[in-house]
Amino acid sequence: GAGVSQSPSNKVTEKGKDVELRCDPISGHTALYWYRQSLGQGLEFLIYFQGNSAPDKSGLPSDRFSAERTGGSVSTLTIQRTQQEDSAVYLCASSPSPTGELFFGEGSRLTVL
Amino acid sequence: AQSVTQLGSHVSVSEGALVLLRCNYSSSVPPYLFWYVQYPNQGLQLLLKYTSAATLVKGINGFEAEFKKSETSFHLTKPSAHMSDAAEYFCAVNNQGGKLIFGQGTELSVKP
DSSP states (O other): OOSOEEEOSEEEEOTTOOEEEEEEOOTTOOEEEEEEEOTTSOEEEEEEEETTSOOBOTTOOSTTEEEEEGGGSOEEEEEOSOOGGGOEEEEEEEESSTTSOOEEOOOEEEEEO | OOEEEEEOSEEEEETTSOEEEEEEEEOSSOOEEEEEEEOTTSOEEEEEEEOSSOSEEEOGGGOEEEEEGGGTEEEEEESSOOGGGOEEEEEEEEOSSSOEEEOOOEEEEEEO
Protein backbone atom coordinates (compact mmCIF):
# COMPACT_ATOMS: atom_id res chain seq x y z
CA GLY A 1 0.00 0.00 0.00
CA ALA A 2 1.02 3.57 -0.56
CA GLY A 3 0.34 4.90 2.92
CA VAL A 4 0.15 3.96 6.58
CA SER A 5 -2.74 1.62 7.18
CA GLN A 6 -4.51 1.22 10.51
CA SER A 7 -7.16 -1.23 11.59
CA PRO A 8 -9.81 -1.28 12.79
CA SER A 9 -10.92 2.22 11.87
CA ASN A 10 -13.56 2.08 14.59
CA LYS A 11 -13.76 -0.10 17.67
CA VAL A 12 -16.46 -0.09 20.31
CA THR A 13 -15.77 -2.21 23.36
CA GLU A 14 -17.00 -2.71 26.86
CA LYS A 15 -15.09 -1.57 29.90
CA GLY A 16 -12.68 -4.25 31.06
CA LYS A 17 -12.17 -5.88 27.67
CA ASP A 18 -8.81 -6.04 25.89
CA VAL A 19 -8.32 -4.42 22.47
CA GLU A 20 -5.65 -4.67 19.80
CA LEU A 21 -4.98 -1.92 17.27
CA ARG A 22 -2.87 -2.65 14.22
CA CYS A 23 -0.59 -0.44 12.16
CA ASP A 24 1.01 -1.26 8.80
CA PRO A 25 3.68 1.37 8.14
CA ILE A 26 5.03 2.43 4.77
CA SER A 27 7.45 -0.20 3.53
CA GLY A 28 11.05 0.62 4.38
CA HIS A 29 10.26 3.18 7.05
CA THR A 30 12.46 2.58 10.06
CA ALA A 31 10.63 4.80 12.55
CA LEU A 32 7.14 4.06 13.85
CA TYR A 33 5.12 6.08 16.36
CA TRP A 34 1.86 5.67 18.24
CA TYR A 35 -0.01 8.76 19.45
CA ARG A 36 -3.34 9.26 21.16
CA GLN A 37 -5.62 12.13 20.18
CA SER A 38 -8.42 13.12 22.50
CA LEU A 39 -10.73 16.09 22.11
CA GLY A 40 -8.87 19.17 23.26
CA GLN A 41 -5.80 17.19 24.27
CA GLY A 42 -3.62 17.44 21.21
CA LEU A 43 -1.42 14.52 20.21
CA GLU A 44 -0.18 12.55 23.19
CA PHE A 45 3.00 10.58 22.49
CA LEU A 46 2.70 6.91 23.47
CA ILE A 47 5.60 4.90 22.06
CA TYR A 48 8.37 5.17 19.44
CA PHE A 49 10.16 2.39 17.57
CA GLN A 50 13.36 3.10 15.63
CA GLY A 51 14.99 0.30 13.71
CA ASN A 52 16.28 -2.44 15.97
CA SER A 53 16.73 -0.16 18.97
CA ALA A 54 14.78 -0.65 22.16
CA PRO A 55 11.50 1.26 21.88
CA ASP A 56 10.92 4.49 23.78
CA LYS A 57 7.94 3.58 25.94
CA SER A 58 8.02 6.71 28.04
CA GLY A 59 4.60 7.91 26.89
CA LEU A 60 2.58 4.82 27.75
CA PRO A 61 0.05 6.01 30.37
CA SER A 62 -0.11 2.79 32.39
CA ASP A 63 0.99 -0.84 32.39
CA ARG A 64 -2.31 -1.71 30.70
CA PHE A 65 -0.80 -0.36 27.50
CA SER A 66 1.81 -2.23 25.49
CA ALA A 67 3.04 -2.29 21.92
CA GLU A 68 5.25 -4.42 19.76
CA ARG A 69 6.68 -4.18 16.31
CA THR A 70 7.38 -7.44 14.57
CA GLY A 71 10.11 -7.79 11.98
CA GLY A 72 10.62 -4.06 11.88
CA SER A 73 7.29 -3.62 10.14
CA VAL A 74 3.77 -4.16 11.48
CA SER A 75 3.00 -2.85 14.95
CA THR A 76 0.24 -3.76 17.39
CA LEU A 77 -0.89 -1.56 20.27
CA THR A 78 -2.65 -3.54 22.99
CA ILE A 79 -4.80 -2.05 25.71
CA GLN A 80 -5.76 -4.43 28.48
CA ARG A 81 -8.78 -4.04 30.77
CA THR A 82 -9.98 -0.96 28.92
CA GLN A 83 -11.34 2.00 30.84
CA GLN A 84 -13.66 4.77 29.64
CA GLU A 85 -10.79 7.26 29.73
CA ASP A 86 -9.04 5.18 27.06
CA SER A 87 -11.63 6.38 24.53
CA ALA A 88 -9.73 8.36 21.89
CA VAL A 89 -8.35 8.19 18.37
CA TYR A 90 -5.12 6.22 18.24
CA LEU A 91 -2.81 7.41 15.48
CA CYS A 92 0.10 5.54 13.98
CA ALA A 93 2.80 7.24 11.95
CA SER A 94 5.95 6.08 10.20
CA SER A 95 9.02 7.89 8.93
CA PRO A 96 11.95 6.96 6.69
CA SER A 97 14.41 8.31 9.24
CA PRO A 98 14.55 9.42 12.89
CA THR A 99 14.29 13.09 11.92
CA GLY A 100 12.19 12.78 8.80
CA GLU A 101 8.61 13.67 8.00
CA LEU A 102 5.98 11.56 9.70
CA PHE A 103 3.32 9.95 7.55
CA PHE A 104 0.15 9.37 9.50
CA GLY A 105 -2.54 6.75 9.19
CA GLU A 106 -6.22 7.63 9.40
CA GLY A 107 -6.39 6.44 13.00
CA SER A 108 -8.36 3.92 15.00
CA ARG A 109 -11.24 5.43 16.95
CA LEU A 110 -11.74 3.56 20.22
CA THR A 111 -14.90 3.94 22.25
CA VAL A 112 -15.10 2.25 25.63
CA LEU A 113 -18.62 1.93 26.99
CA ALA B 1 13.55 16.56 27.69
CA GLN B 2 12.00 18.48 24.85
CA SER B 3 8.61 20.15 24.99
CA VAL B 4 6.39 22.37 22.88
CA THR B 5 3.97 25.11 23.89
CA GLN B 6 1.42 26.52 21.47
CA LEU B 7 -0.04 29.80 22.67
CA GLY B 8 -3.75 29.97 22.00
CA SER B 9 -5.89 26.90 21.51
CA HIS B 10 -8.18 28.86 19.18
CA VAL B 11 -7.30 31.65 16.75
CA SER B 12 -9.83 33.43 14.59
CA VAL B 13 -8.94 35.68 11.66
CA SER B 14 -10.82 37.32 8.81
CA GLU B 15 -10.29 36.15 5.26
CA GLY B 16 -7.34 38.06 3.82
CA ALA B 17 -5.85 38.88 7.21
CA LEU B 18 -2.46 37.81 8.54
CA VAL B 19 -2.29 34.40 10.19
CA LEU B 20 0.09 34.05 13.16
CA LEU B 21 0.20 30.84 15.16
CA ARG B 22 2.68 30.80 18.02
CA CYS B 23 4.99 27.97 19.03
CA ASN B 24 7.71 27.93 21.65
CA TYR B 25 9.92 24.93 22.32
CA SER B 26 12.44 23.72 24.80
CA SER B 27 15.28 21.45 23.80
CA SER B 28 18.68 20.58 25.22
CA VAL B 29 20.18 20.21 21.75
CA PRO B 30 19.60 21.99 18.43
CA PRO B 31 16.14 20.81 17.51
CA TYR B 32 14.30 19.74 14.42
CA LEU B 33 11.00 21.62 14.31
CA PHE B 34 7.84 20.87 12.39
CA TRP B 35 4.38 22.22 11.70
CA TYR B 36 1.63 19.77 10.81
CA VAL B 37 -1.93 20.53 9.77
CA GLN B 38 -5.09 18.50 10.27
CA TYR B 39 -8.02 19.52 8.09
CA PRO B 40 -11.51 18.54 9.31
CA ASN B 41 -12.04 14.77 9.15
CA GLN B 42 -8.63 14.21 7.61
CA GLY B 43 -5.27 12.90 8.78
CA LEU B 44 -2.26 15.01 9.70
CA GLN B 45 0.07 16.24 7.00
CA LEU B 46 3.36 18.09 7.04
CA LEU B 47 3.28 21.85 6.41
CA LEU B 48 6.97 22.58 6.84
CA LYS B 49 10.14 21.48 8.61
CA TYR B 50 13.18 23.23 10.09
CA THR B 51 16.46 21.31 10.08
CA SER B 52 19.03 24.11 10.65
CA ALA B 53 19.68 24.81 6.97
CA ALA B 54 17.85 28.16 6.96
CA THR B 55 16.01 30.00 9.69
CA LEU B 56 13.09 30.98 7.45
CA VAL B 57 11.29 27.93 6.18
CA LYS B 58 8.65 27.97 3.47
CA GLY B 59 5.96 25.35 3.39
CA ILE B 60 2.91 24.40 1.43
CA ASN B 61 -0.14 26.61 0.82
CA GLY B 62 1.78 29.86 1.40
CA PHE B 63 2.75 29.18 5.00
CA GLU B 64 6.17 29.91 6.42
CA ALA B 65 7.86 29.78 9.81
CA GLU B 66 10.91 31.43 11.27
CA PHE B 67 13.27 29.74 13.70
CA LYS B 68 14.45 32.17 16.39
CA LYS B 69 16.93 30.51 18.70
CA SER B 70 17.15 33.48 21.07
CA GLU B 71 13.40 33.34 21.61
CA THR B 72 13.11 29.52 21.35
CA SER B 73 10.26 30.15 18.96
CA PHE B 74 9.03 28.75 15.66
CA HIS B 75 5.92 30.76 14.85
CA LEU B 76 3.84 29.96 11.77
CA THR B 77 2.63 32.75 9.50
CA LYS B 78 0.69 33.33 6.32
CA PRO B 79 0.23 36.83 4.89
CA SER B 80 -3.36 36.38 3.76
CA ALA B 81 -5.78 33.84 5.20
CA HIS B 82 -8.07 31.82 2.99
CA MET B 83 -11.24 30.04 4.02
CA SER B 84 -9.58 26.73 3.15
CA ASP B 85 -6.92 27.35 5.82
CA ALA B 86 -9.42 26.55 8.57
CA ALA B 87 -7.91 23.54 10.35
CA GLU B 88 -6.00 22.48 13.43
CA TYR B 89 -2.28 23.21 13.42
CA PHE B 90 0.31 21.35 15.46
CA CYS B 91 3.88 22.35 16.23
CA ALA B 92 6.34 19.55 17.01
CA VAL B 93 9.95 19.16 18.16
CA ASN B 94 12.42 16.33 17.69
CA ASN B 95 15.72 16.11 19.53
CA GLN B 96 17.86 14.86 16.65
CA GLY B 97 16.65 11.33 16.37
CA GLY B 98 14.56 10.97 19.45
CA LYS B 99 10.84 10.96 19.72
CA LEU B 100 8.72 13.67 18.08
CA ILE B 101 6.70 15.62 20.63
CA PHE B 102 3.65 17.65 19.60
CA GLY B 103 2.08 20.73 21.09
CA GLN B 104 -1.56 20.89 22.12
CA GLY B 105 -2.64 22.29 18.78
CA THR B 106 -4.22 25.55 17.65
CA GLU B 107 -7.56 25.57 15.89
CA LEU B 108 -7.67 28.24 13.20
CA SER B 109 -11.01 29.68 12.15
CA VAL B 110 -11.32 31.96 9.11
CA LYS B 111 -14.26 34.34 8.94
CA PRO B 112 -15.60 35.56 5.59
